[in-house]
Amino acid sequence: MDHTWFEMKDLRKRKLDNSVWVSLRSQKSVQNDIAFGKNGYKEDFTGHGTLMISVDQRESAEQLSWSDVGIGHSVGLNFVYENYSQSDLYEGENVKGIHLVLDQTFDNNYDNHEWHLHQDLVTNLGLKREGDVWVCPRQGYTEVAKLERNEESEPVNLQIKNQFLKDYLAARNSGLYVTSFFSRDAILETKPPLPWDKDSAQSKNGKDIWEFNILEILEGGFAFGEKIAISHASRTDVDENDDVPDMTAFPTNENVKSEYYEKNFAGKKLYRLIAELWKYEWINPAATSPITLGHEDNIDFYYIVDVIGNKETGNQLKQGGKWLWFKPELASHILSIRGSSLDWYTRDTGKLSCSPSWNIHFGVNEIGLITVYAKDIGRLPSWQQQIWSAHNVAPEGGIGKELYASQVKAEPASTHAPERFLKRVINEINEAFEKQFNIKFFRGHHSVEEIIATINRFRAVDDKGLFSLAKDIARIIIDDIDIESLQKIAIPPKGTKWGSLKTLENLLAIKIPKEKAREITAPLVGVYELRHGDAHLPSSEINNAFDLISVDRTSPSVIQGYQILFACVNNLHIILNMIQNWIDIEVEK
Structure with missing residues (x-):
């Protein structure tokens, strides 16, 4: 087996702050079909625990460990401890945080854990749950969060798209503290060649710790050379034939029988190789919150506004007074988006929208180009402007007679599409x-x-x-x-x-x-x-x-x-x- 798999260089280099998807909670194990303790067994485990914490508490938050923020925390068990605790709230000695994923247990052996994406995040980002996927209708039904389950339908990984997470964090003036634990475990007949001399190795990078160990085991999983001690104790003063057996007497040497023995294990000697990584990261909020709070995007899209190719940004178009021209392929692109629509007012005018809240009045000119009043495009959210700008062309064929009649003369045509x-x-x-x-x-x-x-x-x-x-x-x-x-x-x-x-x-x-x-x-x-x-x-x-x-x-x-x-x-x-x-x-x- 290649030693690089155990070194976890890929995981050590990965930065969640720059990832497209971020796991809010994960406890995922990937195993092959060989039983534990047998030659060839292999397992890759990934665990993530997270807390949303105010940015002014970052220094205190970064003192928390995997045991504080990891996957060992479930909700729904207040009745066990007889004290109320708010299910989404983490209260440490010097820091408070919010669990964006709640792991609900049911105190039985029949129902799986259920993971809930925090309802405040869901509502403020405008998400809609469809099965195990959350989409954002006002952003073209883009997939924002997704829950992965294993073969037994147990939740193992809940991820969110970083763009939306950072937007929400910006609105809450918070960051996301992530504690991660990774382990890679394999059982082999012989020790593979390793770049380090000993059977164990360790390295640190700030708070992150990587460890590697080789353990000698017997086939089946028991430690090589170990014994098991068995102690058996039973009462001798209770008659099973009594109608009402009584065992209230305190145990003594006279009424207790005990025996002790050891057992040795035998079998084929194997080697268990285990690499473990504890990693800690802070995900920063975005600078602005265009989705949650409607902040202005800092992204500019450019549009051709005259026959010589001069361009203006979406913000400049808001001043009004101009029209834009687009290739007809634009309509098919927009209509491929879930939630989009095309409706007709007259033979050559109508409304085209990427989402129900953003309707654009358009016209079709004599050469088949789509023409639109530029100010309407400048008001669109950036994700929609990106689509429109990609189909923008230089002016040709006029703005369309029926659009002119409606927007300039205020005399809409009486034709029909x-x-x-x-x-x-x-x-x-x-x-x-x-x-x-x-x-x-x-x-x-x-x-x-x-x-x-x-x-x-x-x-x-x-x-x-x-x-x-x-x-x-x-x-x-x-x-x-x-x-x-x-x-x-x-x-x-x-x-x-x-x-x-x-x-x-x-x-x-x-x-x-x-x-x-x-x-x-x-x-x-x-x-x-x-x-x-x-x-x-x-x-x-x-x-x-x-x-x-x-x-x-x-x-x-x-x-x-x-x-x-x-x-x-x-x-x-x-x-x-x-x-x-x-x-x-x-x-x-």
Whole structure:
């Protein structure tokens, strides 16, 4: 076995103050599948105990040892000692601290310990527990704390992201005192080569202590060469046949029988190698508390504000009077964040948000760029500005006519975005068809609603995005048509098999000429063809599909995405109108 594993240089160098994750409490043992006392046994143990302590008590706090702050402290046992002690409070001789993790016991052999993350930390950081993970909704549902359990479901490690811990510590004007104990234990047949001569070694670094020892043992775990002494004592003055046995008499030489003997152990000689490290650290609070107390971040993000590439910081944008331009990919990035949303006001304006509390009014300009009033971006928290700034581009194509109409002229447009009506028109078609024929038009697959939430023009940043958008539109409309129900009304000739679009066309042709029915379904046919566009279809077939939807291929991709959505939603409304007025429509020849 490599001696470096026992030297623990990796653990000695590690600084929790700079770590991404910090263990607030840990008692984790990692073992191989060889039983203790057998050759090849190996165990790696990590223990962490912590206290939150006011920064003005740091000097006193650093006098505390592993036995004071380690994992030997549980809560919930006041009834045993008959004195009340506040479960989260540590009261030492010269220092007071708070346990950010409470280890609750239940005084039985059936229930595992339960670890609780301190409720004040949870509420002030705005955390939500989901299973054994705590997330922060106002920070994009980022994972902040996590509890690890072993195979028996016992808690073994509760960690918190350092950024959030330091923010909370700053709000409390406190630091975190961490005491750690590590041990690495192995049993071998022979002593491995070691860089030190003796069977023991020790080194100190300030308060930290590392120790190493080799112990001679017998296979099974007993110390080599040791004996065990056995002493047995019993009473001789109690008759087991008495109805009421009495053992109140004081034990004496006359009524007590005793014997003593020693036992030697035999077996194969092995060597147990044990390295132990006691380590003490102080984690400093952050300089500010933007999450808990809403302090200003010291991080600046820069944005291009004119055509020659001049940039301003988020703070400078707060002065107002300017607009910013962003690549359309921004929308997909934001919508990948849990808790984000995209809603539409008019055809080319809406609101986009990384989290519910931060809505940004945007516009789409004539080349498909997202435009936003700069002051709104300057007010965003830094984690959101980081996302927006990464998609910022130089001004091009204006700010968008409808955004200008709203924010400058105060005359909002009266147009509508097709994305806003897609789900509604599908539901209305189903309701109208069920009312007219007592059957459903769409099957209503369980994934439809989830897919609809992802459909928007911003996915169409290139041809691949256009084909992907078309595929999802086809899935929620064409693939979901209830062919069997529709063919109860539009009955195919015997021996003829119709697909969903042919069935729809023939349904409409009951009331209108077949050419007109084909014209109404043409955009859906085009979308159905485009769903295979990423499968290397000939360009002529792809162009024909776009022609069926009336897409202008010279327009920017995002505008083409809008045209696809508009054509489909518009023709679905035509179909809806026919179904709603089915009885009153006179059959056209």
